[in-house]
Amino acid sequence: MSAAKTLLFVTSNANKLAEVKAILATTGITVESKSIELIEIQGTIEEISKDKARRAADNVGGPVLVEDTALCFNALKGLPGPYVKHFLKELKNDGLVKMLAAYDDKRAQAVCTFAYCEGPGQEPILFEGRTDGKIVRQRGEPTFGWDPIFEIGGSTYAEMDSYQKNKISHRFKALQKLKAWLEEKHGGGVAPPPAAPQRIDRRNLGGHEVAQGGNFFDSFGEEVKPRAINIAGDGMGIRKETGRGWQFDNPN
Numbered sequence: 001m002s003a004a005k006t007l008l009f010v011t012s013n014a015n016k017l018a019e020v021k022a023i024l025a026t027t028g029i030t031v032e033s034k035s036i037e038l039i040e041i042q043g044t045i046e047e048i049s050k051d052k053a054r055r056a057a058d059n060v061g062g063p064v065l066v067e068d069t070a071l072c073f074n075a076l077k078g079l080p081g082p083y084v085k086h087f088l089k090e091l092k093n094d095g096l097v098k099m100l101a102a103y104d105d106k107r108a109q110a111v112c113t114f115a116y117c118e119g120p121g122q123e124p125i126l127f128e129g130r131t132d133g134k135i136v137r138q139r140g141e142p143t144f145g146w147d148p149i150f151e152i153g154g155s156t157y158a159e160m161d162s163y164q165k166n167k168i169s170h171r172f173k174a175l176q177k178l179k180a181w182l183e184e185k186h187g188g189g190v191a192p193p194p195a196a197p198q199r200i201d202r203r204n205l206g207g208h209e210v211a212q213g214g215n216f217f218d219s220f221g222e223e224v225k226p227r228a229i230n231i232a233g234d235g236m237g238i239r240k241e242t243g244r245g246w247q248f249d250n251p252n
């Protein structure tokens with residue numbers, strides 16, 4: 001069976017989903033989603049992504065796409081890497097910055113690894129994207145994970161609008177490879193992107209879309225309840241219920 005033009009992206013992260021949808025919006029590939037918090041093993045980035053894909057395929061009983069993101073500090077030989085989620089949860093961005101205080105080398109790599117698995121028992125295929133940057137003190141809106149501390153070309157990811165980030169990001173680069181592979185599989189059947197890419201504000205995650213899959217979690221381990229709400233009458237947003245009350249953002 002050939003790869004489908006509709007992908008079922010299994011993730012618990014609403015921000016990832018929003019970026020994947022934005023990046024693939026003009027390609028003719030439809031992204032459906034299911035929110036499952038998959039067990040993540042210890043190992044290399046590749047081993048973790050493949051295992052995640054197998055678990056997701058077993059869970060849904062069909063073709064799935066998953067993704068694992070790592071943030072690799074040069075001075076720390078690639079750590080925290082795929083374990084960055086736990087570091088971020090406990091130490092926050094400020095603590096991640098402090099981890100490099102003893103080192104002059106602030107270089108880091110953002111690594112995105114998509115794993116596509118055709119179904120239970122099938123070998124997952126990997127598509128990896130890497131973006132070089134450096135770790136700086138927080139700048140920009142803390143909308144998505146470690147975006148405020150990852151700087152490239154003078155701006156942190158968090159200081160860029162979604163269009164800028166999605167042009168250079170680790171996720172974009174990985175999806176380019178996935179797209180090329182799908183095009184090959186379909187013999188050119190996937191539509192090429194139109195000239196002008198769609199501009200999507202990644203702070204407005206589209207409550208309707210992300211709400212379909214179930215529950216999402218942020219990097220701090222708190223459940224995010226996507227709701228369709230209208231902020232100032234000009235967009236959709238996410239309403240986040242935390243122990244501290246309601247917030248209108250989703251920082252994971």
Ligand SMILES: O=c1nc[nH]c2c1ncn2[C@H]1C[C@H](O)[C@@H](COP(=O)(O)OP(=O)(O)OP(=O)(O)O)O1
Pocket residue numbers: 010011012013016036037038040067068069070084085086088144145146147157171218219252
């Ligand atoms: O572009 C990004 N910019 C900033 N932060 C990011 C990005 N992409 C992932 N992140 C954060 C989310 C999580 O704290 C960790 C990856 O962990 P990771 O296991 O891949 O994500 P997750 O558990 O939130 O979702 P999933 O259900 O797809 O595994 O880095």
Ligand SMILES: [Mg+2]
Pocket residue numbers: 040085
């Ligand atoms: Mg995860």
